[in-house]
Amino acid sequence: MTDRAGAPRAPLGEELRIAATALERLAEGASLPAALEAAMRDPARASRPGAGPARDLGDLPPASRAAIRDIASRTVRAWGLCRALSERLNQRPPAPAMLALQQVVLAQLLDPVRPDATTVDQAVEAAKADPVLRHGAGFLNATLRRFLREREALVAAAQADPVARWNFPDWWIATLRAAYPDRWQAILEESNREPPLTLRVNVRRIPVGAWLERLAEAGITGTRVGPQAVRLEAAVPLERLPGWADGLVSVQDAGAQLAAPLLDVADGMRVLDACAAPGGKTTHLLELAALDLVALDPDESRLARVGENLARLGQAASLVAGDALRPGEWHDGRAFDRILVDAPCTASGIVRRQPDARWRRRRRDMATFSDRQAAMLGALWPLLAPGGKLLYSTCSVFPAEGDRVIARFMRSHPDALRLPLVWAFAPGEDREPVAQLLPTSGAGRDHDGFYYAMLGKPD
Numbered sequence: 001m002t003d004r005a006g007a008p009r010a011p012l013g014e015e016l017r018i019a020a021t022a023l024e025r026l027a028e029g030a031s032l033p034a035a036l037e038a039a040m041r042d043p044a045r046a047s048r049p050g051a052g053p054a055r056d057l058g059d060l061p062p063a064s065r066a067a068i069r070d071i072a073s074r075t076v077r078a079w080g081l082c083r084a085l086s087e088r089l090n091q092r093p094p095a096p097a098m099l100a101l102q103q104v105v106l107a108q109l110l111d112p113v114r115p116d117a118t119t120v121d122q123a124v125e126a127a128k129a130d131p132v133l134r135h136g137a138g139f140l141n142a143t144l145r146r147f148l149r150e151r152e153a154l155v156a157a158a159q160a161d162p163v164a165r166w167n168f169p170d171w172w173i174a175t176l177r178a179a180y181p182d183r184w185q186a187i188l189e190e191s192n193r194e195p196p197l198t199l200r201v202n203v204r205r206i207p208v209g210a211w212l213e214r215l216a217e218a219g220i221t222g223t224r225v226g227p228q229a230v231r232l233e234a235a236v237p238l239e240r241l242p243g244w245a246d247g248l249v250s251v252q253d254a255g256a257q258l259a260a261p262l263l264d265v266a267d268g269m270r271v272l273d274a275c276a277a278p279g280g281k282t283t284h285l286l287e288l289a290a291l292d293l294v295a296l297d298p299d300e301s302r303l304a305r306v307g308e309n310l311a312r313l314g315q316a317a318s319l320v321a322g323d324a325l326r327p328g329e330w331h332d333g334r335a336f337d338r339i340l341v342d343a344p345c346t347a348s349g350i351v352r353r354q355p356d357a358r359w360r361r362r363r364r365d366m367a368t369f370s371d372r373q374a375a376m377l378g379a380l381w382p383l384l385a386p387g388g389k390l391l392y393s394t395c396s397v398f399p400a401e402g403d404r405v406i407a408r409f410m411r412s413h414p415d416a417l418r419l420p421l422v423w424a425f426a427p428g429e430d431r432e433p434v435a436q437l438l439p440t441s442g443a444g445r446d447h448d449g450f451y452y453a454m455l456g457k458p459d
């Protein structure tokens, strides 16, 4: 098979079935990228008990890999509704593999531009060809065709439940509703959209204007949305970007690009990037000044990605595999002029990019992250030189990981000053010491949700 552009494709039914395998793994707790990777590595599901001898599908064509990712992401973004629809359609729950396939197909049928009957036919054919799913092919056919007949009524009834209406867990909806009484619906709606692909131009190597000209010559449309930020009109393979291999650009959300300029670095400063991997902000800092920079992260495989990014951009930093909560294990005793604490969090602000996060997180995670974030600040504060600045950031929109962490830190550190945030470009002209950026607040919804707070140590 080929797609419209002539690229080879696996049959749609196979793509749906492989996406369903990924969804099944997600339901068991895997992350979406890990679940997709596993499902595409093992497309015949040879490893599943009872699947029988592996069918050799060969390597999946790239166009099918992209299609499977798209099918699975679409399902995850609509999973609340798909689950509610399954409950209405199924008299009793089918086996997990069949349930996953049914929900994957339902998610595609919710999209009015997808060809409905063909999708159902292909899914049923794929089920018939699969030893595990074969006996349920009639059930799949009957429930999906009922959905096509009664779609509007079934969707309307299911959406009476807010989890199905918004496709977020109830605690997530309640948290946003309490924090942003006038905007929670817009935030949820935006969180279900596809995110923009935004790049950071390496101004050490090329002015933004000159790179935009090269982009236009390559036939790609992009808009400048920050001092170094260019948002592409449509995603393209990164290798097609002018100067990608030579380090002229990196992928980084426009909100994330606010961090490094906020930190106000100058040549010769000693800087700690305390939660560095994969190095988006490390490399940005090094584009702004010649720094003696320590990039810390406890996850060795993620730290290796910092190394790869530094190498692509021709930069250097000290990579340290260590825990920000235990500086005694890695710190050499020399104070830092600047510290960036881009702390691990629920990732509630970047849920457009990680649509599965909402289903893997639990309400209690907010308190767990909040405690760890406050502990990190407390552990790193003694490492800051007098007169130094510490920027705390998270890619979260939950107050528990933003204002509340800073309020808690200020109560226990009376020496700390709250310094104004001086923006490189204006998410608002204010110079408050803390800021909660929402995915809805960018001019063209250009950025993800982030929290920033600047702390200073008196001389």
Ligand SMILES: C[S@@+](CC[C@H](N)C(=O)[O-])C[C@H]1O[C@@H](n2cnc3c(N)ncnc32)[C@H](O)[C@@H]1O
Pocket (backbone or CB within 6 Å): 256, 274, 275, 276, 277, 278, 279, 280, 281, 282, 296, 297, 298, 299, 302, 322, 323, 324, 325, 342, 343, 344, 345, 395
């Ligand atoms: C939000 S990500 C950082 C993103 C990175 N700053 C960037 O801009 O590319 C958080 C990072 O914190 C790391 N991390 C988790 N626990 C940590 C700890 N105890 N100490 C330091 N880093 C930690 C994670 O491995 C993860 O790479």
